Amino acid sequence: MPAPQVYPLPARTPLPCALEGRALLSTPTFNKGSAFSATERATFALEGLLPSTVQTLDQQVQRAHGQYYACGSDIAKNAFLTSMKEQNEVLYYALLARNVKEMLPVVYTPTEGEAIGNYSRMFRRPDGCFLNVLEKEKVESVLAEWGGEGDVDYIVVSDGEEILGIGDQGVGGIGISIAKLVLMTLCGGLHPNRTTPVVLDCGTNNPDLLNDELYLGLRQPRVRGKEYDDFVDTFVQAVRKLFPNATLHFEDFGLGNARRLLEKYRPEMTCLNDDIQGTAVVTMAAITAAAWVIKMQVSDLRVLVYGAGTAGTGIADQFRNAVTESGKPIEEAVSQIWLVDKQGLLLHSHSSTLTPAQKPYARADSDFASVNTKDLLSLVRSIKPHVLIGTSTHPNSFTESIVKEMSKHVPRPIILPLSNPTRLHEARPSDVLTWTDGKALVATGSPFPPVTLGKTGKTYDIAECNNATAFPGIGLGTVLCRADRISDKMLLGAIRCLAEHAPALKDPDAPLLPDVADVRGVSKDVACAVIRCAVEEGLARVAGIPEEEEGEGGLKMWVEMQMWEPEYRPLRKVRPEESSRAARGELGVGRRA
Numbered sequence: 171m172p173a174p175q176v177y178p179l180p181a182r183t184p185l186p187c188a189l190e191g192r193a194l195l196s197t198p199t200f201n202k203g204s205a206f207s208a209t210e211r212a213t214f215a216l217e218g219l220l221p222s223t224v225q226t227l228d229q230q231v232q233r234a235h236g237q238y239y240a241c242g243s244d245i246a247k248n249a250f251l252t253s254m255k256e257q258n259e260v261l262y263y264a265l266l267a268r269n270v271k272e273m274l275p276v277v278y279t280p281t282e283g284e285a286i287g288n289y290s291r292m293f294r295r296p297d298g299c300f301l302n303v304l305e306k307e308k309v310e311s312v313l314a315e316w317g318g319e320g321d322v323d324y325i326v327v328s329d330g331e332e333i334l335g336i337g338d339q340g341v342g343g344i345g346i347s348i349a350k351l352v353l354m355t356l357c358g359g360l361h362p363n364r365t366t367p368v369v370l371d372c373g374t375n376n377p378d379l380l381n382d383e384l385y386l387g388l389r390q391p392r393v394r395g396k397e398y399d400d401f402v403d404t405f406v407q408a409v410r411k412l413f414p415n416a417t418l419h420f421e422d423f424g425l426g427n428a429r430r431l432l433e434k435y436r437p438e439m440t441c442l443n444d445d446i447q448g449t450a451v452v453t454m455a456a457i458t459a460a461a462w463v464i465k466m467q468v469s470d471l472r473v474l475v476y477g478a479g480t481a482g483t484g485i486a487d488q489f490r491n492a493v494t495e496s497g498k499p500i501e502e503a504v505s506q507i508w509l510v511d512k513q514g515l516l517l518h519s520h521s522s523t524l525t526p527a528q529k530p531y532a533r534a535d536s537d538f539a540s541v542n543t544k545d546l547l548s549l550v551r552s553i554k555p556h557v558l559i560g561t562s563t564h565p566n567s568f569t570e571s572i573v574k575e576m577s578k579h580v581p582r583p584i585i586l587p588l589s590n591p592t593r594l595h596e597a598r599p600s601d602v603l604t605w606t607d608g609k610a611l612v613a614t615g616s617p618f619p620p621v622t623l624g625k626t627g628k629t630y631d632i633a634e635c636n637n638a639t640a641f642p643g644i645g646l647g648t649v650l651c652r653a654d655r656i657s658d659k660m661l662l663g664a665i666r667c668l669a670e671h672a673p674a675l676k677d678p679d680a681p682l683l684p685d686v687a688d689v690r691g692v693s694k695d696v697a698c699a700v701i702r703c704a705v706e707e708g709l710a711r712v713a714g715i716p717e718e719e720e721g722e723g724g725l726k727m728w729v730e731m732q733m734w735e736p737e738y739r740p741l742r743k744v745r746p747e748e749s750s751r752a753a754r755g756e757l758g759v760g761r762r763a
């Protein structure tokens with residue numbers, strides 16, 4: 171028997187709708203604006219509320235694109251797109267889908283960082299779910315407003331403490347939850363109304379926000395310790411109770427909480443921390459592709475991670491897992507990884523100040539007695555890494571001398587400055603490529619334009635090494651197979667799949683990762699890889715998942731058929747005998763609609 175589909179109806183079937191008139195025009199899930207047909211205008215009391223011409227979605231996209239261009243700055247474009255999302259969801263996603271490369275940097279990194287920094291100033295209409303640490307008892311009832319069991323597939327939650335590299339943004343953290351979910355729909359094909367963005371407002375330690383009279387969040391220092399843990403646990407348990415099928419995605423939590431929470435909840439539910447695991451998956455895919463280019467085994471590479479926080483230690487762990495998978499013992503895998511943080515190379519003598527995630531990688535002081543372990547250049551000279559990763563938020567720290575030192579020891583240094591937003595990158599790709607005469611294999615956390623080298627005239631496209639390439643596929647896979655949890659094997663499957671999509675496999679000077687414009691297709695394949703692993707490990711709760719990969723009735727088609735597309739569906743008036751619950755079930759949307 172074929173597997174039941176999580177999204178039971180194909181996208182193009184009529185959409186039941188109980189709204190009419192102006193209420194319908196103000197509901198982004200149903201609103202079609204000038205695209206409402208004559209029949210719909212008559213049926214849904216819209217006559218006289220719209221100009222007479224009925225437009226196509228393409229015409230609307232054309233108009234919206236013109237309005238987008240008229241915005242003077244990226245932040246104005248971001249605000250324009252936010253208001254479009256609040257008006258007409260299909261048009262919003264259709265506009266993005268047709269212009270992914272152009273608009274992703276506006277709705278996501280780096281511009282979304284600026285929008286989050288100005289959240290309380292730019293605020294117009296609330297979007298998302300706001301949970302307040304002082305009102306723990308209301309968590310479940312507030313969340314229940316987002317639907318019943320079966321209505322929510324994916325939740326992104328942030329407590330706003332470490333947004334990108336810009337630190338504590340308090341309640342503005344809702345912006346990163348929303349932005350990640352936009353990608354989940356755009357690239358991962360999840361139904362926008364079956365996702366929920368959440369911010370856990372626990373106060374803020376950002377003095378600018380505390381002193382801003384227009385700040386919209388809780389104006390008090392961050393709640394810590396037991397009270398914080400109880401609040402997070404109340405939220406997580408409410409999610410498990412109300413939405414037992416949902417994948418919970420943690421985003422931009424602070425260094426003291428991110429990994430702790432992941433380790434606490436990972437064994438018992440379907441959750442991931444994107445900064446730890448999403449980042450590690452995409453970075454390992456880039457490293458895997460680079461290893462193919464330089465004709466080395468991943469398991470033989472030496473990796474130096476600069477910035478050993480949430481993302482840096484996540485990458486270190488994933489690299490260690492990849493090396494041990496190849497058969498090497500764990501001690502040997504760990505010995506190929508060097509972590510550097512504010513105090514320099516992490517050493518045994520630092521052990522009282524190291525985080526639990528850093529500790530396993532600390533080095534014997536005696537091995538570095540003759541090296542200035544606080545100086546990255548000296549470390550590169552001594553360690554001779556094949557791979558240099560930046561997750562430090564320390565801009566321009568990969569200097570010309572460091573990069574040139576690295577290329578003395580390895581023919582094609584793999585250099586990954588990943589700190590977002592753009593201004594925090596450890597190096598700019600144009601510099602790295604110039605300093606190495608195009609030899610470096612570079613990928614960056616934020617998008618960069620192609621680089622043409624003056625000497626040779628050769629142009630290099632720059633791979634974007636952002637977890638945006640990883641989490642939509644992982645999320646889609648876990649949602650569709652109703653995975654019990656997210657295992658290491660599933661992450662390794664995602665890495666392999668992503669690496670296989672690297673343009674560098676065909677041309678050694680091409681990017682190490684697929685283009686963001688292709689992420690929707692790539693996410694489908696990543697989802698298939700994740701589902702395969704889940705089935706093998708007995709972690710898929712959906713029975714009868716297709717065994718064949720390709721063709722009619724194959725896994726790829728099963729996944730693709732369930733991916734939401736931004737297309738108008740004809741509206742069908744909800745009949746009085748249909749309960750709103752039944753209508754929602756058929757529609758596959760939460761209570762928000």
Ligand SMILES: NC(=O)c1ccc[n+]([C@@H]2O[C@H](COP(=O)([O-])OP(=O)(O)OC[C@H]3O[C@@H](n4cnc5c(N)ncnc54)[C@H](O)[C@@H]3O)[C@@H](O)[C@H]2O)c1
Pocket residue numbers: 332333334335336424425444445449476477478479480481482510511512513560561562563564588589590591594614615616635636637638
């Ligand atoms: N490209 C991606 O997909 C991606 C994913 C996650 C995080 N990031 C970026 O990585 C950066 C770090 O994020 P995080 O979540 O790990 O933050 P974090 O605060 O957990 O970690 C940052 C680490 O860098 C260290 N650090 C700060 N200044 C340093 C310096 N001068 N020298 C060495 N180490 C220094 C800090 O002590 C900390 O351990 C951010 O800019 C974030 O945007 C990128």
Ligand SMILES: O=C(O)C[C@H](O)C(=O)O
Pocket residue numbers: 278279333334335422444445589590615636637638
């Ligand atoms: O949000 C991003 O652009 C990637 C990553 O999650 C980050 O925190 O920088």
Ligand SMILES: [Mn+2]
Pocket residue numbers: 334421422444445
């Ligand atoms: Mn993040």
